[in-house]
Amino acid sequence: MAIKITCPYCFREFNDNQVHFRSSYVNTGARKIAGPDGQLFDSISEMEMSYGDEDKAAVAQIVHEYKESSFYNPVSSDKEYGAFWKKFGDITTEVDSVNKDRNKKLMYRKVIDPSDIQHQKHLVKQKNGDYLIRDPELKNMVTSIRLIDGDKSQTSMRVCPFCHNPLPDVYGLYPVEFISVIGIVGAGKTVFLSQFMNGFRDYAAECGLTAIKSTASITQFLENNRVKEGMPLPPPTAEGRFEQPLIYNIERTSNNNSKETVTIVMYDIAGEVFKNAKAQSVKDFAPFIKKSDGIILLIDPKQFESIQGTQLFESSNNQEDIQKPSDALENIHSVIMESDHKYDKPLAVCVSKMDGITEYLSRELIDYISTPYTGEEIKGTYLNKQIFNMQAHKAYDRAMAEFIARNDKATMQQLSTGYTNYKFFGITALGLNAEVMADKKVSGHIQARRIEEPILWMLSQVGLISSNEAECPYCHQRDAFVSHRSWNIQIKKEIETKKLHFISKKEEVLVDVEVNCRCKCCGMAFYYDAYSDQSFAYKGGGKKDGGM
Incomplete structure (x- = not known):
């Protein structure tokens, strides 16, 4: 097939x-042409003039082969x-x-x-x-x-x-998942991607995966955008420039101990594209956003009005240079939905450069960006489970949401109005001990923190790995695939029906129920409510594999 x-x-x-x-x-047309006796000529005409009728057939064959080669x-x-x-x-x-x-x-x-x-x-x-x-x-x-x-x-x-x-x-x-990485103006998307790709193999191992480069464009990107102490930071992606897709093959081990592979395609998209929803650049980049199975959005904290103009950041002389996250979210939504419906694919909202705003952060958030992401180990081994550690991230998700709400209510409102499945992340691509000097060179020890977290969460949302977010109500394990889209399964339900002479009778019928999780341990399907952190079982049990 x-x-x-x-x-x-x-x-x-x-x-x-x-x-x-x-x-x-x-x-290339640069090679010499060999005659019937091996003599070399610069052109076809020169060769033809050098031989008589006795070599006519051989010359004709050489001319034919030469003309055929022009195909190349x-x-x-x-x-x-x-x-x-x-x-x-x-x-x-x-x-x-x-x-x-x-x-x-x-x-x-x-x-x-x-x-x-x-x-x-x-x-x-x-x-x-x-x-x-x-x-x-x-x-x-x-x-x-x-x-x-x-x-x-x-x-x-x-x-x-x-x-x-x-x-x-x-x-x-292999199956392909498309992910768009959009950096609102000044968010440091190029630095983020460079640092992430440098460590992708190690980051993937944190959730039981193996990441393999699939294109030379990744190596080229890393060479052109090195992040190194004493060197200037990579320049931002030019507006309207389409960078080569960054493609990886991600390998994992299935339950029957066989190897499975999924291809991940990441698009590097400049935030300037979304300054004006009606601009031609928006139309040109729209297909990459529409086809994406998820979006990672990077926000520069100086885009929050309460932080603009402080000594931590250079004050912009022109306020129009500062792109509001809420405006970008609105323009992105208009591109991908073209309707009043909410966007239901995963959206990772990431505040970058957290190392530069520590005086605005709670102790919980300072501890968050000071420590690395850690997966969950399989007992008795040195390997990690194929999960995103959502249990560890939940508190930070709430703290980041509170931070953004305190500094930019418009962004929180836009998320609530236009999107259904989003999580919050804080990242630093350089680390707390690094400093960007006036000449854009980096001074101090570079140690990225939490940059892998939004992408690992995205891998759990597209079904590549599970999450320990939801506890299975049947076997009580926290190792389930939580889908960003619910689906229906049929369960048997006993109902009471009335027959002649008002005699009641109980019958079993099949009814549709909504589920959004499937446990990887027992295979049962159930519904998980992220807001209440509760899992709901169905009497008689959800069908195994539950349609997903």
Whole structure:
């Protein structure tokens, strides 16, 4: 069966046998042309003039092969690729640091469509009569093609058939979750992402997962945005610039001890995009927000009016430069919902740079950002459970909510009006002992705190891990998947019916009940109310697997 793939750039859906490929062979036109006797020439015409009729057939064959090789000439403009990047200033952020020669760079290579009859002339037909090469160890997924011309190499550089942007190796083989990271102006999103990705493998281990880089863009991002003592902080993402998606494969062990993999795609989106809900940039970035399974929103504390202008932050001469979180939330909501409905996917509301506002924080919050996130260990092992430690975070969630409400009631009101599933986090990407100097260089010991917490919570919300938030009312374990969307199950309920002569009779009927949790220990489904922190069982028990 064909494997369904959703492009992480244009979000068009297609089967794996519809992918296109970038050629591994490039004809740069710089090579010499060898005549029938091996003599080298600079051009076809020079070679043709050097041989008589007796070599006519051999020369004709060389000319044919030379013209066929022009199929692999580098392209100056790829129509599909160009149409995508036109929305983002006509400047691609795809980087090929390996090939110094522009003509050999990946984005300028010939894109081959294996279903195109003209393109098939350049491909090796497989034994099954197809031009596609499949990998039996990857669910028979289409992974490559083999070229007839040039170096006769096998190429596995897949691209989307609609926008010609690159598809990472094995992308589409596993379920995909999309997450948008939006930084309101000045929130330090780039520093946050750099610090997080530097430690993602360790952070994933805190909840029993293994994180594996899937794209070279992650390495490139880290090289371009280093956070190091004595070095200037990375510059913010330019308005209107689309950064390459940051893609990881996340591995976990299932209950039957087999390995499962989920692909996580993270989008780096500048908050300036949402300054004006009607701006073209909003329309260009809207698909990434709409398709996201969750949003992480970073707020700079100087955006709170009660903190603006203090000695902790430079006072803005132009108040319009300060983007209000409530305005950004309203604009984001208008983009993703386009209606009066509330946004019900998970939203992590993160206040960044908490290290700079300690005099505004309670002792509880100072302790919170001074200590690292800790998972929950499996007894008798050195490994952690595949859960987000919501039990430990609950008190901090309340404290952060109180802090934001005290400093910015408009933001709290906007959350209440437009969103249903949100949690609060406080983070510091540099740590309490680091200081940003006037020249933007970092002084002191850098030690990020709590930056992984919002993303780990997001992983629990998209179903990758569980949460110890809810206690199962059946087996009383705190190891359940809490869904951000409820679903219905059917249970048997005894009702009393009246027959003739007013004789009552009890009958069992199936009724629908609402649940939003499934226990990973006993498999039972139940309803958990986060506000009262109570779990509700159903008489007779919820159906195992409960429809999720």
